[in-house]
Amino acid sequence: MKTVKQGTYFWQGNEACAEGAITAGCRFFAGYPITPASEIAEHMAKRLPQVGGIATQMEDEMASIGAVVGASWAGAKAMTATSGPGFSLMQEFIGYAFMTETPCVIVDVQRAGPSTGQATKSGQGDVMQSRWGTHGDYSAIVISPNSVQEMFTLTIRAFNLAEKYRTPVIVLADGTIAHMREQTIVPPIESIETINRRKPKTEEKAFFGLEEIPPMPTVGEGFNVAVTGSTHNEHGIRFTADPTVHRRLVGRLNNKIKNHVDEIADFESYNIDECQIGIVSYGCTSRAIHEAVENAEKRGIKTGYIRLKTLWPFPESIIKKLAESAEKIIVPEMNLRQMFYEVERTANGLAKIIPLNKIGGGELITPEELLVKVEDGEE
Amino acid sequence: MTETFSIRKYLRDLKLPFCPGCGIFTVMNTFLRAVHELGHKDLSKFVFCSGIGCSSWIPSPYFIADSIHTPHGRSIPVATGIKLLRPDLNTVVFGGDGDIVGIGLSHFIHAARRNLDVLVIMVNNMVYGMTGGQVAPTTPFGTRTTTTPYGSFEQPLDVARLAVTAGACYSARWTTAHPDELKDSIKTAIKTQGFRFIEVVSQCPTAYGRRVGFKDVGEMLKWLKQDSVPIQQAEQMSEEESANKIAVGVFVQRKRLTLTETIYKIIEEAQRSAK
Numbered sequence A: 001m002k003t004v005k006q007g008t009y010f011w012q013g014n015e016a017c018a019e020g021a022i023t024a025g026c027r028f029f030a031g032y033p034i035t036p037a038s039e040i041a042e043h044m045a046k047r048l049p050q051v052g053g054i055a056t057q058m059e060d061e062m063a064s065i066g067a068v069v070g071a072s073w074a075g076a077k078a079m080t081a082t083s084g085p086g087f088s089l090m091q092e093f094i095g096y097a098f099m100t101e102t103p104c105v106i107v108d109v110q111r112a113g114p115s116t117g118q119a120t121k122s123g124q125g126d127v128m129q130s131r132w133g134t135h136g137d138y139s140a141i142v143i144s145p146n147s148v149q150e151m152f153t154l155t156i157r158a159f160n161l162a163e164k165y166r167t168p169v170i171v172l173a174d175g176t177i178a179h180m181r182e183q184t185i186v187p188p189i190e191s192i193e194t195i196n197r198r199k200p201k202t203e204e205k206a207f208f209g210l211e212e213i214p215p216m217p218t219v220g221e222g223f224n225v226a227v228t229g230s231t232h233n234e235h236g237i238r239f240t241a242d243p244t245v246h247r248r249l250v251g252r253l254n255n256k257i258k259n260h261v262d263e264i265a266d267f268e269s270y271n272i273d274e275c276q277i278g279i280v281s282y283g284c285t286s287r288a289i290h291e292a293v294e295n296a297e298k299r300g301i302k303t304g305y306i307r308l309k310t311l312w313p314f315p316e317s318i319i320k321k322l323a324e325s326a327e328k329i330i331v332p333e334m335n336l337r338q339m340f341y342e343v344e345r346t347a348n349g350l351a352k353i354i355p356l357n358k359i360g361g362g363e364l365i366t367p368e369e370l371l372v373k374v375e376d377g378e379e
Numbered sequence B: 001m002t003e004t005f006s007i008r009k010y011l012r013d014l015k016l017p018f019c020p021g022c023g024i025f026t027v028m029n030t031f032l033r034a035v036h037e038l039g040h041k042d043l044s045k046f047v048f049c050s051g052i053g054c055s056s057w058i059p060s061p062y063f064i065a066d067s068i069h070t071p072h073g074r075s076i077p078v079a080t081g082i083k084l085l086r087p088d089l090n091t092v093v094f095g096g097d098g099d100i101v102g103i104g105l106s107h108f109i110h111a112a113r114r115n116l117d118v119l120v121i122m123v124n125n126m127v128y129g130m131t132g133g134q135v136a137p138t139t140p141f142g143t144r145t146t147t148t149p150y151g152s153f154e155q156p157l158d159v160a161r162l163a164v165t166a167g168a169c170y171s172a173r174w175t176t177a178h179p180d181e182l183k184d185s186i187k188t189a190i191k192t193q194g195f196r197f198i199e200v201v202s203q204c205p206t207a208y209g210r211r212v213g214f215k216d217v218g219e220m221l222k223w224l225k226q227d228s229v230p231i232q233q234a235e236q237m238s239e240e241e242s243a244n245k246i247a248v249g250v251f252v253q254r255k256r257l258t259l260t261e262t263i264y265k266i267i268e269e270a271q272r273s274a275k
Ligand SMILES: Cc1ncc(C[n+]2csc(CCOP(=O)(O)OP(=O)(O)O)c2C)c(N)n1
Pocket: B052, B053, B054, B055, B056, B072, B095, B096, B097, B098, B099, B100, B123, B125, B127, B128, B129, B130, B131, B136
């Protein structure tokens, strides 16, 4: 077996993520062991050499993402995988990858934090860290799979977005999805879209500006590219005091994501135009919505939902639409309110936003618990 | 060699940011001379990585070359990603003592242990120069710095020896008062395989020399020259005698299987058996 073939597989979420990465063209992986993400590293260690790729365990998470950044500049599609504690250690480099426009994929398989917390138990506590974790003015692209199937397909999408926008992309998975086994369908490989970064033409010299998404050279090809996380002009030359250069660079880096929210944002929606009660959900928690909505409708409550497949950039327009029809919007999360505030801000008083939170022991929010909220609509 | 050495050939037309009399000029010049003497007309066979600090500015963005200026202390991991994918490129890391063996120490040891095929050139000015002269892991015991106003209460690290223990294929130490020996050492190191390390004990007149009481750069260079002893001689000395000496010379030169050799063999076999 080299790259995976069309077919139906019974994969673990982490395995599906690794196979998705390889299918997307990932040929470099560096990581440091951590529950519940280690199976990604283990699977990559076995599989990448079979397809001519490299997988290596580094001394820590900074080294892991550092090697990924180096590999990306050497021309490879590259990925690392971790969980909360390691994700925190990677934050400086995530900002670096953003600033230097280095495409790469970072998988954070969330577990219950803060700190070592409950290492083997699932959680959704890194939502805001994935958006605001690094320092400085930054815009994130964060993907949120809710099934083993999506660990495969959305990891491919993560690579495509990273390559297209020349930016780090975070796959925000969770211990539940990562460790469950489900049927996963791999479509005909030719039907899977894979995007590769745009390379410069020989005479091109501006790899950090002029265009919204500049072309990216590979080291060793004669482009003499100067890469720096310090503020730089379009040729990569440092300008550490000039306000104009900083505004231009950081403005463009944020705008290249902000100006394409509609293209980046991905969600599944149901009945959002004519519902009394809306649900905004994502990740493992969103697995409860179908049953809850079905039962609510049986009881005559018009219910709709938005299931976010990307968390950031936040898809404000669709949330506003839901807020225009629904009187109340429930936001179930395995944390103590994170996306809740974003929904509340976006709804801007058009609907009452009701939190539903549960943490600890990796316990999921059940369809019954969700139904209770839908029925009584109280905080 | 017919062509004469011209440093400009390798440098972008930019003003260098170093203070007058800084030892970094010597390291930069010596490295490019070595490259020139090895017959490289340009730096196209090289890729450079460096972290944060005055010393890390040597290649970035001044060299007309591919250079990656990484977060503080993380040049070696980035070099790892590059070298693993591009074993054909001479991967050279520049950094200060704070960058390489303060914040980046773990990466340094692990790269030597793995025998990552890179050359690390560390400018040891015994201080955190860029941030204003704070104590470094290499600061001599008792020295007053901005964060040790009563004198440093820690022992400095012997980095060239540490590299040997960690597994380096080449480890040498020189000072900026030994430009010829340094140049030859760089030439040897570029031609050697595996993890290679060169420590250059250097003067930082601004954040170190001035504070510890050196009158000028000339005095600092005299100190570097006078306090240096060849390794063989240093090894004969008592601990007390050698305490304030700088042991210079080549600490190790040996062959070991490199990381890239091992990994590429594994890939080849895995690909064959996966068919
Ligand atoms: C994570 C992080 N911590 C601290 C700093 C601040 N900082 C910049 S350079 C430097 C020390 C540089 O010392 P050294 O590597 O010895 O270089 P020198 O300037 O002496 O050549 C520090 C601490 C930083 N940039 N990043």
